[in-house]
Amino acid sequence: MPTPLAVVGTSVVKVDAAEKVSGRSRYFDDVPHRDALVGKVLWSRQPHARLVNIERSRALRVPGVKAIVIGADLPDGLMGPFIKDEPILAKGVTRFVGEPLALVAACSDEAAAEALQLIEVEYEELPAVFTAEDALRPGAPLLHPDLASYVKIYEAVQEGNVCSHTTFAEGDLDAGFAEADEVFEDTFTTQRVHQTYLERSGAVVEVDAGGRLVVWSNTQSVHLTQIRIAEALLIPQSKIHVINSRVGGGFGGRMEPTVQPMAAALALKCGKKVKLYLSRDEEFTFGKPRHSSRIDIKTGVKRDGRLTAKQVRLIYNTGAYADDGPGIAGFGAMMARGPYNIPHVRIDAYCVYTNLPKSGAFRGFGNPQATFASESQLDLIAERLRLDPIELRLRNAVQTGDTALGGQRYTSVGLRRCFEQAAARAGWRRVSASSSPTKRRGMGVAAMHHISGLLSAGAFVKINEDGTVGLVAGAVDIGQGCETVLTQIAAEELGVPMSDIHYAAIDSDTAPFNWGTAGSRTTFTVGNAVRLAAGDARRQLLALAAKTLEVSPDDLETVDRTVRVKGSPQRALSYRDLGAISHWVSGGPILAKGSFIVDGPGFDPKRAVLRGFPFGPLTAYIFGVHVVEVEVDVETGEVKVLKAAAAHDVGRAINPTVVEGQIEGGFAQGLGYALFEELCTEGGQTLNPSFIDYKIPSILDVPEEMTAIIVEEEDPHGPFGAKGVGEPGLVATAAAIANAVSHALGVRLRDLPLTPERVLAALEAKQGTLSPPRAP
Amino acid sequence: MATTKGDERLRMSRRSFLKGMGVGAATSTALATGLVKPRAGKAAVPPLVEGLSYVPVELKINGRRYALTIEARRTLADVLRTELNLTGTKIGCDRAECGACTVIVDGRAMYGCSLLAVNVQGREIETIEGLAKNGRLHPLQEAFIEYDAYQCGFCTPGQILAGKAFLDKKKSPTLAEVKQALSGNICRCGAYHHIFEAVLAAAKKL
Numbered sequence: 015m016p017t018p019l020a021v022v023g024t025s026v027v028k029v030d031a032a033e034k035v036s037g038r039s040r041y042f043d044d045v046p047h048r049d050a051l052v053g054k055v056l057w058s059r060q061p062h063a064r065l066v067n068i069e070r071s072r073a074l075r076v077p078g079v080k081a082i083v084i085g086a087d088l089p090d091g092l093m094g095p096f097i098k099d100e101p102i103l104a105k106g107v108t109r110f111v112g113e114p115l116a117l118v119a120a121c122s123d124e125a126a127a128e129a130l131q132l133i134e135v136e137y138e139e140l141p142a143v144f145t146a147e148d149a150l151r152p153g154a155p156l157l158h159p160d161l162a163s164y165v166k167i168y169e170a171v172q173e174g175n176v177c178s179h180t181t182f183a184e185g186d187l188d189a190g191f192a193e194a195d196e197v198f199e200d201t202f203t204t205q206r207v208h209q210t211y212l213e214r215s216g217a218v219v220e221v222d223a224g225g226r227l228v229v230w231s232n233t234q235s236v237h238l239t240q241i242r243i244a245e246a247l248l249i250p251q252s253k254i255h256v257i258n259s260r261v262g263g264g265f266g267g268r269m270e271p272t273v274q275p276m277a278a279a280l281a282l283k284c285g286k287k288v289k290l291y292l293s294r295d296e297e298f299t300f301g302k303p304r305h306s307s308r309i310d311i312k313t314g315v316k317r318d319g320r321l322t323a324k325q326v327r328l329i330y331n332t333g334a335y336a337d338d339g340p341g342i343a344g345f346g347a348m349m350a351r352g353p354y355n356i357p358h359v360r361i362d363a364y365c366v367y368t369n370l371p372k373s374g375a376f377r378g379f380g381n382p383q384a385t386f387a388s389e390s391q392l393d394l395i396a397e398r399l400r401l402d403p404i405e406l407r408l409r410n411a412v413q414t415g416d417t418a419l420g421g422q423r424y425t426s427v428g429l430r431r432c433f434e435q436a437a438a439r440a441g442w443r444r445v446s447a448s449s450s451p452t453k454r455r456g457m458g459v460a461a462m463h464h465i466s467g468l469l470s471a472g473a474f475v476k477i478n479e480d481g482t483v484g485l486v487a488g489a490v491d492i493g494q495g496c497e498t499v500l501t502q503i504a505a506e507e508l509g510v511p512m513s514d515i516h517y518a519a520i521d522s523d524t525a526p527f528n529w530g531t532a533g534s535r536t537t538f539t540v541g542n543a544v545r546l547a548a549g550d551a552r553r554q555l556l557a558l559a560a561k562t563l564e565v566s567p568d569d570l571e572t573v574d575r576t577v578r579v580k581g582s583p584q585r586a587l588s589y590r591d592l593g594a595i596s597h598w599v600s601g602g603p604i605l606a607k608g609s610f611i612v613d614g615p616g617f618d619p620k621r622a623v624l625r626g627f628p629f630g631p632l633t634a635y636i637f638g639v640h641v642v643e644v645e646v647d648v649e650t651g652e653v654k655v656l657k658a659a660a661a662h663d664v665g666r667a668i669n670p671t672v673v674e675g676q677i678e679g680g681f682a683q684g685l686g687y688a689l690f691e692e693l694c695t696e697g698g699q700t701l702n703p704s705f706i707d708y709k710i711p712s713i714l715d716v717p718e719e720m721t722a723i724i725v726e727e728e729d730p731h732g733p734f735g736a737k738g739v740g741e742p743g744l745v746a747t748a749a750a751i752a753n754a755v756s757h758a759l760g761v762r763l764r765d766l767p768l769t770p771e772r773v774l775a776a777l778e779a780k781q782g783t784l785s786p787p788r789a790p
Numbered sequence: 791m792a793t794t795k796g797d798e799r800l801r802m803s804r805r806s807f808l809k810g811m812g813v814g815a816a817t818s819t820a821l822a823t824g825l826v827k828p829r830a831g832k833a834a835v836p837p838l839v840e841g842l843s844y845v846p847v848e849l850k851i852n853g854r855r856y857a858l859t860i861e862a863r864r865t866l867a868d869v870l871r872t873e874l875n876l877t878g879t880k881i882g883c884d885r886a887e888c889g890a891c892t893v894i895v896d897g898r899a900m901y902g903c904s905l906l907a908v909n910v911q912g913r914e915i916e917t918i919e920g921l922a923k924n925g926r927l928h929p930l931q932e933a934f935i936e937y938d939a940y941q942c943g944f945c946t947p948g949q950i951l952a953g954k955a956f957l958d959k960k961k962s963p964t965l966a967e968v969k970q971a972l973s974g975n976i977c978r979c980g981a982y983h984h985i986f987e988a989v990l991a992a993a994k995k996l
């Protein structure tokens with residue numbers, strides 16, 4: 015059991031609670047920029063075409079139109095997190111339906127809309143590919159013939175339309191399969207799904223008096239927005255100032271910039287303030303859905319259930335630009351072994367260009383696909399070996415001290431406890447049942463692992479003149495509660511009440527770098543930076559007190575915002591006193607900092623072959639187990655999730671209620687992924703860009719009986735032992751639901767989403783004969 | 791996989807979505823079913839007739855009267871936000887699909903993005919800004935805090951107003967009734983469990 019602390023571990027009310035329930039929060043569009051011109055985008059109608067000419071003279075004559083920008087007007091900068099392959103506006107060639115071709119700035123909506131209609135684009139159609147399969151065929155049209163010349167931030171392995179090929183290999187695959195009693199080979203596919211954060215994306219950009227670009231927007235990372243604008247427009251980062259509003263959700267979709275580079279290009283062109291705000295259908299067509307995938311898995315297993323070898327090929331369709339794709343496919347590869355000890359492994363992940371709208375980060379970052387496939391296959395294995403699915407998993411489950419794929423050590427593993435608690439809570443049983451003549455019930459389990467330590471973050475703590483505290487970190491709260499959690503960490507370390515601390519609004523001019531609110535990494539990675547900064551501030555307070563009281567810092571203790579001499583509590587200085595002394599008398603204002611990066615220990619080249627992986631070391635593994643019960647209507651094919659227990663090892667839960675919210679919210683998104691969400695295209699055209707045609711879970715879809723279970727396996731490197739939880743609630747959900755559906759029906763579904771049509775087709779393929787429920 | 795035939799699936803999803811919106815159960819839901827249009831698109835906009843597009847309107851919002859001159863085609867949500875700076879009413883889709891813009895009109899929760907301001911003159915309009923009384927949050931707002939019933943908070947004003955319109959009429963509701971009443975309000979963060987717990991808890995206090 016963790017030792018109790020003052021604020022850490024307590025479900026304090028979130029710091030933004032009052033403003034959010036009273037409608038006072040200022041999201042992007044809540045700050046009026048009445049002086050801004052209206053910006054609008056002309057989107058490509060062709061999936062792949064040469065842009066012969068873009069004629070804007072008629073459009074420019076529309077009264078009220080101030081500027082029109084096309085790709086040819088812009089500098090040659092290309093942007094992208096891993097591979098610099100993307101222009102702000104298509105230049106010479108367009109690669110997907112919905113790619114930005116031109117930007118209009120006008121005095122009114124109407125003028126901008128009219129101008130868009132008058133821009134004439136002459137296309138020369140090129141052959142297009144929409145599936146990764148087609149894009150990988152020899153002779154397939156190449157999306158990026160200049161791929162080799164693009165700047166990459168890692169040693170990318172590339173060929174044809176494969177923008178990134180990641181390999182992890184350990185042991186001797188042939189020996190591993192030879193050792194196996196049974197070998198399983200299966201293929202699974204998953205669909206594209208959209209983040210659909212409820213607040214649409216927007217940006218207001220102005221060139222300020224000093225010539226700097228000021229960008230107001232809703233992003234998950236002001237720093238990545240700043241970096242991408244700089245690289246695309248070839249201007250120094252210091253000339254770009256990004257200010258964040260409150261953010262109405264992100265889920266990965268706003269990790270990389272959305273419309274900010276476009277708005278910046280437009281503002282530079284017309285020298286005026288410009289506002290660009292996407293409509294809902296533009297969000298769907300321009301947004302960055304989760305990669306669709308095809309996953310082939312071959313697994314060798316001993317009769318007693320021990321896994322001997324696993325070979326996986328993941329193919330992720332990244333669309334027209336790489337965006338986060340190389341990271342996503344690479345991370346999918348790293349996760350594809352699963353949280354199991356398997357001595358002989360080879361995983362290959364291919365991130366493939368096609369003429370679909372580009373894909374990007376979405377909660378889980380490549381892991382949900384891999385987990386769906388792997389955990390589905392484990393159930394097939396359990397069935398054949400007549401083992402309980404949980405028993406099979408436990409026989410292979412990793413423990414603290416074991417090695418992750420690639421050779422890093424697991425420093426804290428609460429996986430077994432997750433299995434035990436989720437199973438107990440859901441009443442795990444392996445008898446499926448018919449609840450009515452047309453309805454069948456089944457139960458499924460799936461486990462997952464993920465990481466929470468990734469890349470770098472910084473934090474500042476300053477002690478104000480009155481002893482209150484300013485906390486400046488670059489972590490954007492997109493709804494997951496990080497302002498509260500990071501404030502709790504700082505309060506604990508400094509020994510002050512949370513109400514004494516103000517978490518500064520996110521502004522790239524002041525906030526130290528943070529990669530972004532993503533990767534379940536904020537509590538661990540930014541939390542570590544915050545804890546270091548708060549610790550530094552505390553040491554400076556002690557040093558100043560020691561100097562003022564003329565004692566050694568070792569003789570001091572801090573109690574209730576006061577530094578006092580041990581044994582003589584009347585000799586004391588409050589933080590308020592120390593704030594004032596530092597500002598007016600001695601020492602100077604207290605400025606403290608924390609800087610943190612996950613930089614080791616890394617992968618072990620003696621143990622594993624690792625090629626084309628775009629990240630450095632990743633650490634602080636987190637684990638989760640979902641057990642769900644479903645009811646399937648065998649007449650309509652509809653699936654209802656009746657019950658779910660989701661146990662997650664998050665390290666120490668800094669704020670348990672917030673952790674539960676993350677698990678439940680992730681589960682709801684996973685449920686949509688499992689059952690009905692799919693962004694459909696035809697000829698590269700998005701067919702369902704609305705909430706009517708793209709259904710996301712409503713309050714009627716989530717199971718009434720949903721239990722989020724927190725398992726606290728403290729990590730030695732986490733702030734107060736904390737790890738993370740942002741993504742895991744989603745990751746195992748589709749696999750658990752698919753396993754439950756298969757259990758209920760006695761037939762395996764291998765393709766997401768599990769639509770009524772697919773359920774009925776699977777039943778039909780079973781020749782209409784429903785076998786009696788399987789006994790364990 | 792990438793090139794999917796959409797038609798069948800789309801029909802299916804629309805049907806189930808509309809079911810979720812409570813279209814088939816007009817009497818039991820808080821949302822005005824007439825507002826839920828079968829097809830995506832802008833709200834029914836009267837033709838823009840030159841010279842006639844500006845009209846005087848008088849709106850009664852949170853007990854206060856506002857006299858404005860606005861374009862006839864403007865929606866209530868838009869007018870609240872841009873003319874009156876009541877930005878607590880959010881616009882997530884602007885076409886009756888998400889519920890972020892929910893306001894209460896004459897006691898019923900309605901989508902503000904799909905009401906024309908000119909058409910709600912003389913009616914009692916409540917927005918999130920009007921809920922707190924004398925500096926005290928409404929019990930439902932308090933319950934949303936207590937049960938952590940929000941994450942990003944963008945859907946939250948709409949959820950609270952849908953909940954309030956419902957609880958104003960319904961004492962001691964069942965969970966099923968609460969869920970039905972809120973089924974026209976999407977929360978992508980998936981805070982649903984905390985939301986229905988908060989509404990049920992507030993029901994006990996009201």
Ligand code: FES
Pocket residue numbers: 880881882883884885886887888889890891892901902903904
């Ligand atoms: S904004 Fe009105 S329903 Fe979405």
Ligand code: FES
Pocket residue numbers: 212262263493940941942943944945946976977978979980981
């Ligand atoms: S709290 Fe984010 S959409 Fe509901």
